[in-house]
Amino acid sequence: MDKAKEKMSLVKAIRYNGRAWGIWWKQCPGLFVSITLSSFMTAVSPYVSIWMIARIVDELAGSRQPQAVLRLVLAFLFVTGMITFAGNVFACVKRYETDSANCRYDRIFMDKMFSLDYEHMDSQGTYDLYSQIVQNDKWSGLGLHETIVLFENLITAGVRILGGMVLACSMFFAKVPEGRNGFLWLNHPLCVWILLLGLLLISVCSAACGDKGQGYWIRYADETRFGNRLAEYYVFFNKDKKRAMDLRMYEQQENICSVYLERENPFTLSSKIVRYAKGPMGAWMAGSKSISAILTAAVYWFVCLKAWAGAYGPGFVTQYIGASMNLFLGVADLINGFSLMISNGNFLEDVYEFLDISNTMYQGSLTTEKRMDRQYEIEFQDVSFRYPGTEKDVLCHVNMKFPVGSRLAVVGLNGSGKTTFIKLLCRLYDVTEGQILLNGIDIRKYRYEDYRNLFSVVFQDFQLFAGPLGETIAGSKGYEAFRAEDCLEKAGFVNWREVMGNGLHTFLYQDVEEKGVEVSGGEAQKIAIARALYKDAPFMILDEPTAALDPVAETEIYGRLNDIAGDRTAVYISHRLSSCKFCDIIAVFHEGKVVQTGSHEELIADGEGMYQKLWNAQAQYYRQAEVG
């Protein structure tokens, strides 16, 4: 993170953390309650035993009444028992809540991703940002997760400090009795203030040293971010099964992976951080701990001196030493907590940048009436489109109209704008110029969800989810089994019952279910077509529907495309021009423009056209055969 270098102000850091707590609170309020209770018990329990033991010690050093001692011991056992018991119960609830919250963490990002406009989902920036957040979280837990830890630390520190103050404050008021002349100055209020100030100063110094030491880490992490990303990639990339053959045939591990890993390793024994650790970083860290030891010694000195002078008995010595040690641990935790808050703030900034991406797509309110006759007509009017942040028109003044029930084919070279055309049609993106009309009305004026429901699409890079076959086809938990089966068969997956041992309940893939079926590319494509059919939308779009199929399957599908589409309006994109022949309209895209439209016969007759070229590129081999 390049911005991590500037230090965030404490106020901003607190505001950021506050927002994070707000986010968590919405997800799981019980988390905060259980953490508070459990931290309270954790922080209080040492004080209770310090105090009770001090009383026992006092009793033993003083009146030595066996009865009183017995009572005290029983009370000690009872009270510590109760507190530990309560602490255990709260700790259980806390673990339950924390583990739940760790799952809910994903939900925060899933919800955001679901609700984002496709435009943002598709942008590299969004994706990079999210990867960064995931990586921060994985590498160091910094970001949203850390704020839970922070909450716990701060609450515990707070209770510790309060408890310590309660048990230690009488130390300052206990007077050295008159007559111990050399020590009366200990009674002077100034003495107390000097001591307190000194202790605070030492605490701050110790924390500052620790910070200084940590600073080397943080800076180094920043310097070696590239090395870490590289390692993250190259250490694990060879596990990918798809790489197995290339790895061996091209000796990638030996010639590239190992070379890179060695060259960019941030943690070699001669790296900068090792030198820092031997030198300044180690020294600062050691200093931080050593300074804390001075604090301990100072407390010993003050407590013992006063006791020696007769201000209080030995029981109080144990109490004051225990309490003030805990008190200062609390102060140190508090200081650490705030400095952690500041360094975490930078990571939260990334999280918020992501969560604050706002949708810009216009949300219309018209409903698309559900027409039984599927009378929907689409028209592109002078449509141009540029991807956000780019200069070049991917589509350029496209005009097209396709009537109800027609079959439209879109052909053209790679990168000629065919897939973009589909994305605009389904309103995954909004046009940059011009407009798209549905039954004469700009599609932006319809409710987005309604409009989207008009389309069934099999994308070139379609994705099936690893779930039960039936659910995957229907896209929901509940589905009509007979329709799902029917769609599978219509999509040409005739032997699905053999492949899918458990019928519609068979899991696809083995990502979540070990008994799942790893379907082949061709089978997956048929399932994707079945899914599109099941949706039964008025528009059916197939982007390269046969790329993964062999010639026989390909012919089969083509033969049935007409049946499959039925009374729907169908749009095909294909590299296999043979599939276009039966379409009513063929639109030839070239460099973002529609250069030709017409039926196959019309287009092939135009000897100069793009279509002719594309056709010949494929047909020549088959024609020669004819001759042969």
Add this chain to the structure above:
Amino acid sequence: MEDNRAENMTESITQSTASASPPKEKSKYRLYQNTVFMFSTAWRVCKSVIFMVFFLAAVTAAKSVTELLAAPTMLQKIETAAPLSELIVVIVVFGMGLFLLAGLEAYVRQNALFGRIAVRQDLISQIGNKTARTSYPNTLSPDFLSFQAKSYKACADNTASAEAFWDSLTQLSANVICFLVWAVLLSRLNPFLMCLIGVVSGAGYVMRRQAYGWGWKHREEEAACHKRMDYICRMSTRRPYAKDIRIFGLRPWLEETWDHGFGEYQKFLVKREKRYLWADLGELALTLVRSGAVFASLIYQIFEEGLSVSQFFLYVTAANSFTLWVTGILDHFSRLHRQSLDLSVIREYLEWPEPFLLEKGKPLVQEAGKAYELRLKNVSFSYPGSGKDTISHMNLVVSPGEKLAVVGLNGAGKTTLVKLLCGFLDPSEGVVLLNGQDIRQYNRRDYYRLFSAVFQDFSVLEASVAENVAQKVDGIDLKRVEESITLAGLEEKAGSLPYGLDTKIGRQVYEEGVELSGGQTQRLMLARALYKQAPVILLDEPTAALDPIAENDIYLKYSQMAEGRTSVFISHRLASTQFCDRILFLEHGQIVEEGTHRQLLERKGRYASLFEIQSRYYRERGEEYG
């Protein structure tokens, strides 16, 4: 500080229950063997790691002892009203001691880290090499893959077994030292009491382990819940899935599936926490018994044997700490034991038997201009567990310089045939011969050097275009890279890249990297195969992602690409193979027809009828206008 320790301990238990392998699983190497293994690895990589363990343990123990003795010693001075100077000396000595020890501990701890990282990295690189270089059939074995996954996990981060091992060892040693010091201290007082504390602590530990063992035993239940939720999360946050989610309105379904998994997980948590709570309560009861006994015995001694108050205080604290040492020793020992199971997995993975002769095989030196003939002699192959021959009784000679095409439907065995030719798989029956010699006798890595291939699955690296083409980092022949790129038809794209051939591909590592389209990637892979200039070139469906003109372009250049080499071209598009010398038509793992395109059509067999199906659409009326 006692409090802190107790917390760390529970943490370490939950942590170790969450990571290591099951205690009952049989593992090949025992704890002492794995300790020797780690020591010898450390000896090779960074000797100081071993010394640091014991030094750090000594310092940590010294610090703990000093801290615990300070208060009682001072109390004693006050109680006995010793001269002030004595009190001051005590405070100064303890203060100085703590000052030095605390600083030293922090310093040593900081510096101990890097050697440990280096040792772990060494293991990671051994694992990585095994993964990338093991015989190919191993990568298809579920057992191997499961050991692989576990090995990576055991080295994943600072808290994984391969590094945490050292920490466990350090803490174990520190606890043992403290235990010994306290044992001496307490036994002076009352040996029975010491035994009692030991037994009660041990019992508490056993109870807790039992309970936490429940979570361990049911970890698969837990993992199953996570697997579902993680999958949904992964898919919902990835770009390729966004389109389908939106068009098919999959959000409610995915959320419901996630919620279902979450509900199951929460049920699991409730069950788990109930167990843990019972164990906690049992332990609490034992603690109360222990404290009661300690108090009773100490108070008795005060009243009857004149124990001083400062000693009373010392022993109360000591009894507490003694418990901590005992549990600490047991805890760290069992942690170490679990980590040892992980280490054993790593070793077994590294020592996994290799079915191929790799470095042990006969060297195979490539000679320029030498002709290589490949021959399959009665070869059958079936994937383990499939029970069906994917390739059956195949005989085939690929003569030097021949342009061979292999066609057939999906599942005919085309890709498996390629894998057999390249030596990724060894036949179940029959032999593959190179110039008449069984290829199994050679160093398989040398054998791979004879081939350049474009497979259907490929491995594009996050590296520059030139590095991807040349497949190395240093000593790239740039001229050859350019030639290969031009021949593969990628020169236009390469010219438009921001840094030319130095442009990085992919954005996982490089923020300024570019993403290539499917067609461009395929051409890049082709360029890579051309750069290698191996005697045999293998192309498995190299044009699947290309448009018709680009595809045609590749066909036209094919003879130039394959010039002077043996080439094998695989496709399910029959039209694409007419420029080859010989076409093999595969069905059910057998060569059913072979010959030139013309010969095959004249035979009017399977090939001809398939060709007929494919070309129907192109002929009918297309011909009239063509």
